[in-house]
Amino acid sequence: MDNxxxxxxxxxxxxxxxxxxxxxxxxYAMIPAMLVSFYFFGLDAVRVLAISVVACVLVxxxxxxxxxxxxxxxxxxxxxxxxxxxxxNVPSSLSTxxxxxxxxxxxxxxxxxxxxxxxxxFNPALVGRVxxxxxxxxxxxxxxxxxxxFGNSTLDAVTGATFLGNLKDQVNNLEAGKVTxxxxxxKGLPQYNELGDIVGYQVTNYQDLLxxxxxGSLGEISVIALILGAIFMLAxxxxxxxxxxxxxxxxxxxxxxxxxxxxxxxINPLYHMIAGGLILxxxxxxxxxxxxxxSVKGQIVFGIGCGxxxxxxxxxxxxxxxxxxxxxxxNAFAPVxxxxxxxxxxxxxxxx
Amino acid sequence: xxTFKLGGVHPPENKFSSSEAIQTLPIPKKVFVSVSQxxxxxATVLVKRGDEVKTGQLIAKSSGFISANIHSPVTGxxxxxxxxMDQSGYKRPAIIIDxxxxxxxxxxxxxxxxxxxxxxxxxxxxxRINEMGVVGLGGATFPTHVKMMVPDGxxxxxxxxxxxxxxxxxxxxxRLMLEKGEEMLIGTTILMKALGVAKAIVGIESNKxxxxxxxxxxxxxxxxxxxxxxxxxxxxxxxxxxxKALTGREVPSAKLPIETGCVVDNVGTAFAVYxxxxxxxxxxxxxxxxxxxxxxxxxxxxxxxxxxxxxLIEHAGGVPENLxxxxxxxxxxxxxxxxxxxxxxxxxxxxxxxxLEESDRAxxxxxxxxxxxxxxxxxxxxxxxxxxEVSHKMWDRTEADKVMDCIECGSCQYTCPSGRPLLDxxxxxxFKVGQIIRSRGKN
Numbered sequence: 133m134d135n136x137x138x139x140x141x142x143x144x145x146x147x148x149x150x151x152x153x154x155x156x157x158x159x160y161a162m163i164p165a166m167l168v169s170f171y172f173f174g175l176d177a178v179r180v181l182a183i184s185v186v187a188c189v190l191v192x193x194x195x196x197x198x199x200x201x202x203x204x205x206x207x208x209x210x211x212x213x214x215x216x217x218x219x220x221n222v223p224s225s226l227s228t229x230x231x232x233x234x235x236x237x238x239x240x241x242x243x244x245x246x247x248x249x250x251x252x253x254f255n256p257a258l259v260g261r262v263x264x265x266x267x268x269x270x271x272x273x274x275x276x277x278x279x280x281x282f283g284n285s286t287l288d289a290v291t292g293a294t295f296l297g298n299l300k301d302q303v304n305n306l307e308a309g310k311v312t313x314x315x316x317x318x319k320g321l322p323q324y325n326e327l328g329d330i331v332g333y334q335v336t337n338y339q340d341l342l343x344x345x346x347x348g349s350l351g352e353i354s355v356i357a358l359i360l361g362a363i364f365m366l367a368x369x370x371x372x373x374x375x376x377x378x379x380x381x382x383x384x385x386x387x388x389x390x391x392x393x394x395x396x397x398x399i400n401p402l403y404h405m406i407a408g409g410l411i412l413x414x415x416x417x418x419x420x421x422x423x424x425x426x427s428v429k430g431q432i433v434f435g436i437g438c439g440x441x442x443x444x445x446x447x448x449x450x451x452x453x454x455x456x457x458x459x460x461x462x463n464a465f466a467p468v469x470x471x472x473x474x475x476x477x478x479x480x481x482x483x484x
Numbered sequence: 485x486x487t488f489k490l491g492g493v494h495p496p497e498n499k500f501s502s503s504e505a506i507q508t509l510p511i512p513k514k515v516f517v518s519v520s521q522x523x524x525x526x527a528t529v530l531v532k533r534g535d536e537v538k539t540g541q542l543i544a545k546s547s548g549f550i551s552a553n554i555h556s557p558v559t560g561x562x563x564x565x566x567x568x569m570d571q572s573g574y575k576r577p578a579i580i581i582d583x584x585x586x587x588x589x590x591x592x593x594x595x596x597x598x599x600x601x602x603x604x605x606x607x608x609x610x611x612r613i614n615e616m617g618v619v620g621l622g623g624a625t626f627p628t629h630v631k632m633m634v635p636d637g638x639x640x641x642x643x644x645x646x647x648x649x650x651x652x653x654x655x656x657x658x659r660l661m662l663e664k665g666e667e668m669l670i671g672t673t674i675l676m677k678a679l680g681v682a683k684a685i686v687g688i689e690s691n692k693x694x695x696x697x698x699x700x701x702x703x704x705x706x707x708x709x710x711x712x713x714x715x716x717x718x719x720x721x722x723x724x725x726x727x728k729a730l731t732g733r734e735v736p737s738a739k740l741p742i743e744t745g746c747v748v749d750n751v752g753t754a755f756a757v758y759x760x761x762x763x764x765x766x767x768x769x770x771x772x773x774x775x776x777x778x779x780x781x782x783x784x785x786x787x788x789x790x791x792x793x794x795x796l797i798e799h800a801g802g803v804p805e806n807l808x809x810x811x812x813x814x815x816x817x818x819x820x821x822x823x824x825x826x827x828x829x830x831x832x833x834x835x836x837x838x839x840l841e842e843s844d845r846a847x848x849x850x851x852x853x854x855x856x857x858x859x860x861x862x863x864x865x866x867x868x869x870x871x872x873e874v875s876h877k878m879w880d881r882t883e884a885d886k887v888m889d890c891i892e893c894g895s896c897q898y899t900c901p902s903g904r905p906l907l908d909x910x911x912x913x914x915f916k917v918g919q920i921i922r923s924r925g926k927n
Contacts, residue, residue: 138809138843139573139822141908143894144836145495145652145815149856149901151849208849250850250902372859421854426866428859470869477864477886478490478724479737 151249154421155209157370161361162216162416168354173224173276177350183228185215187235195244210249214238217257220351220412221456222264223275230268234260254463255420258456265456275348351416352409362415371419374428378435379414379442380405386443404446413442413455423463430466430473437462485690487715488725491862493895495652495718495816497691501775501782502655506663508786509799511586515558515790516568517543517579521829522619523626524550529579535562540589540766543579546614552627552830553617555766557788558583571812571829573822581790592765598666599762602674609678609761616760617767617830621752622646622721623813625831628753632678634742641745643676643684644730645754647699648714648721650689651814654834656771657751659784661688661695664755665702671758672709679747685730686711686751689720718816719893723748725862737889752833767830774800776837778807787828793835794824808843811836816894846903857896857906863889867896871909879916887913888921 169177192211196204205211218234238260243252265272351358365371387401404410418424418438425434438458445454520526527544537543537556544554560583567575588594604612614629634640645668649657661668672684686703688696690713700711714720714729724735726748733744741748749757752770759765768789775782780801787796793810797803803824811818812826815836857867865886873882887910896906 137807137820137822138838139820140809140845141820141905141911142811142813142818142892143816143898143907144809144811144818144820144838145842145898146846146903147493147495147899147901149899150846150903151852151901154852154854154901205849210852248850250852372855422852424853426853426855426858426868431855475858475861475864475866476490477737478728478862478889479734479739 151208151210154370155213157365157368158213158416159209159216161365161370162213162220162351164357164360165220165351165354165412166216168357169220169224169350172353173350176224176276179228180222180224180226180231180350181216181219183231184219184222184235185212187232188212188215188218188239191236191239192244192248195240196248200244200248205249208249211239211243214243214256214260217255217351217416218260220416221257221261221349221409222272223348224350225274225276226264226271230264230271233267234264237263250422252422253466254460255417255423258417258460258463262456262460265451349409349412352412355406355411358411358415362411365415365419371415371421372428372431374431375419375424375435375438376414378432379418379439380410382436382439383410383443384439386440387446390447398447404443408446408453409455410442413438413459417455418459418462423466425466425469425473427470427473427475429475430469433469433473434462434466437465485713485715486729487717488720488728488862490864491860491895492717492719492725493860493898494716495898497716498652498775498777499655499658499691500653500779501773501784502658502692504655504659504783506659506771506784506786507799509788509791509796511558511583511788512791512795513583514563514792515560515581515583515788516792516827517554517557517581517790518568518570518827518829519544519554519577519579520570521554521625521789521831522552522617523624524548524552526577527551527554529565529577531562531565531579533562533564536560537562537581538587538589540592540768542766546617546627550627550630552619552625553615553766555589555617555768556581557768557790559587560584569823569826571819571821571826571832573819578790578827593763594765598670600670602670602677602761604674604761606678606680609674612761612764613678613757616756616765618753618756618760619767619830620750621756621770621830621833622750623817623831623833625829628749628757631747631749632675634679634747638742639745640679640681640742640747641683642731642747643672643679643681644726644746644748645672645684645686645751646721646723646726646748647686647688647692647695647751648726649692650716650718650721651816651818651834652718653775653836654773654814655775656773656784656833658692658695659773660755660771661692661751662698665695665698667758668751668755669699669702669706669709670762671754671756673706674757674761675747675749675754676708681747682708684709687714687720687726687730688712689714689716691716719862719891719895722862722891722893724891737886770828770830770832772796772828772832773834774837775834776811776839777842778804778837778839780804787832789828789830791828792825793821793828796828796835797824797837804837804839806839806841807837808840809836809838811838816898817892845905848904849902851902851904854901856899856901860895860899862893862895863891865890867906867910868904870913871904871906874909874913874916877916879913879920882913883917883920887917890914 189211238256242256242259246252387404390398441458442454525548528547541556560581563582564580568578618628619625703709810821
């Protein structure tokens with residue numbers, strides 16, 4: 133009995149979990165979508181992704197080492213996630229320096245200024261993305277159209293609006309009755325050159341949208357790849373079902389109601405599900421544990437809020453895409469939701 | 485399969501000793517019998533230095549409504565009345581006895597014959613349970629006779645026998661159900677008579693299929709006793725969780741289980757009641773599991789109360805080289821011991837030997853608000869929030885967020901990926917808020 137015994141309070145065992153494990157399972161879940169972006173956008177996608185990740189990790193390192201002079205947390209993987217998500221949210225043609233600005237805003241302002249991992253009220257990647265969108269609107273909305281890596285057309289030749297961006301442009305035509313949604317889908321969305329002339333039609337069908345054959349940000353294009361990663365995260369219990377189901381469900385119902393009322397102006401809600409950044413936002417950004425509510429009820433409220441705001445912006449807002457703003461707005465409500473929606477307590481049932 | 489609804493976790497079960505038959509541990513040379521090994525007031529010592537005592541002789545008397553008698557676990561001479569470090573690490577009064585040859589007090593039936601006939605009346609049973617110093621053997625050591633006295637205006641409907649043993653590693657209840665199943669069910673019938681209930685349910689988790697099968701078969705010979713298999717989930721052995729799992733009823737916040745018409749007793753307690761009532765035998769020995777990843781020979785022992793823990797470790801293969809921590813109880817709720825010389829008490833269900841490499845906690849990191857603690861909490865609390873409030877000494881908010889409902893099961897801290905000592909904070913919160921609530925009552 134010469135050994136010194138360790139004394140500590142119970143419990144004396146611990147689940148085999150760590151911040152690092154959680155963060156890396158999110159990173160692994162994003163690999164399919166990364167590969168799809170490499171396939172469709174080629175080396176440019178590799179460039180954007182690498183710069184974004186390196187810049188995010190470096191900014192966190194520099195701030196912790198020289199400004200805060202505290203413990204380094206760059207090994208926990210959270211800066212890498214922010215880097216990947218930031219890259220996923222920008223077009224592949226974005227200049228290197230703009231990406232670095234985005235990384236500084238994401239990590240420096242949205243994360244480290246609030247105290248680092250676990251303290252940020254808003255999703256850092258989304259803050260960076262929205263900052264870039266407002267500051268560099270042209271660069272952020274010039275989309276190379278996805279072409280397979282080994283396809284016969286060169287990438288630089290074609291740039292165009294995203295499906296949702298283009299759709300938004302057509303709303304005036306729709307409301308004036310010049311064209312119907314059905315016609316647009318059948319014929320494709322018109323594409324314009326700089327002078328505003330129609331130069332061709334962007335044919336977009338479910339299949340293209342699902343696989344990622346469309347214009348858009350790096351990570352949002354392939355719904356199938358994103359859902360594969362989401363299934364992985366759900367299976368590993370990295371994320372829970374509440375926010376995704378509430379978000380997708382409320383967006384679908386909201387879009388569906390307007391589609392039923394006036395199918396000539398409002399597009400089939402299925403398109404809204406698979407076009408744009410909805411799936412990316414639903415599974416990878418709204419579920420960010422740091423900035424979303426804690427209780428099951430709170431998470432459902434949060435998801436519904438995200439879904440409705442997304443569709444309101446898509447229908448009537450100034451931007452074609454509402455996912456980033458919707459999640460950030462609901463992030464701001466998370467503390468209030470936490471206060472208002474407590475978990476179901478034990479012992480509240482009526483007695484027999 | 486039935487289980488409770490809210491929260492819960494699945495720690496690895498590691499029941500290494502589940503197929504080890506109960507062995508009787510030799511009586512040690514010296515025993516240290518604590519006078520406060522039950523919930524409530526310490527017992528009053530009846531012996532003095534130099535007194536000769538027989539096994540089963542009353543040596544300390546219950547000193548209040550919530551207190552319990554203590555009997556000599558051995559035959560021998562009282563060598564000293566002294567303060568001895570117990571499993572909590574504090575020195576508490578104890579009776580130290582040097583043992584001689586084992587001679588039992590008259591009137592105690594030490595034969596292994598099963599006595600099936602229940603002759604005592606309801607009141608006689610409760611009196612006998614009180615006399616024999618029976619306390620809850622699940623760990624809380626609440627005096628059993630007090631539980632049997634249902635308050636006026638309340639009615640007991642079910643007796644629930646807790647054979648869940650949801651703590652990882654521990655197997656003492658499991659072995660008892662297998663080896664003393666019939667005696668345990670007779671004890672259950674006695675408790676039913678004392679409570680005046682017609683129905684008893686024995687709840688057992690499905691990781692003990694042999695015990696479920698054995699008791700289900702035995703129960704056919706008893707009136708009103710059913711055996712219910714439960715889905716494996718920690719902390720199902722918690723009183724409130726078990727009532728919920730078996731009857732669907734919830735004990736209201738800050739109320740006792742009797743509000744739901746249920747009284748819960750451990751299988752070990754039911755067996756002790758059998759021995760007390762049918763054999764006139766006081767509670768002086770119990771089954772203790774010695775196990776853990778560092779244990780050389782995981783075993784189940786029948787041990788006299790007061791035996792130093794080092795004796796048990798010796799008989800389970802000796803002190804391992806890489807011993808880092810000794811835990812009195814299970815890994816989720818047990819106490820880390822300061823010394824292996826602390827004695828076994830009525831509430832000791834297991835001794836866990838943890839290797840060095842698993843003894844230290846992980847470094848504490850920032851809370852990433854993953855909400856795993858919220859979904860793990862079987863009481864529907866927000867452990868992360870209570871911990872924050874406690875660290876800021878916001879006692880009013882701590883109370884409003886129901887810190888007193890915490891059953892200290894440790895699920896939150898078990899599941900925290902940031903290695904935060906949530907339960908440490910919550911215990912501090914319970915202590916402070918408890919003080920505040922009591923001082924309020926005085927005004």
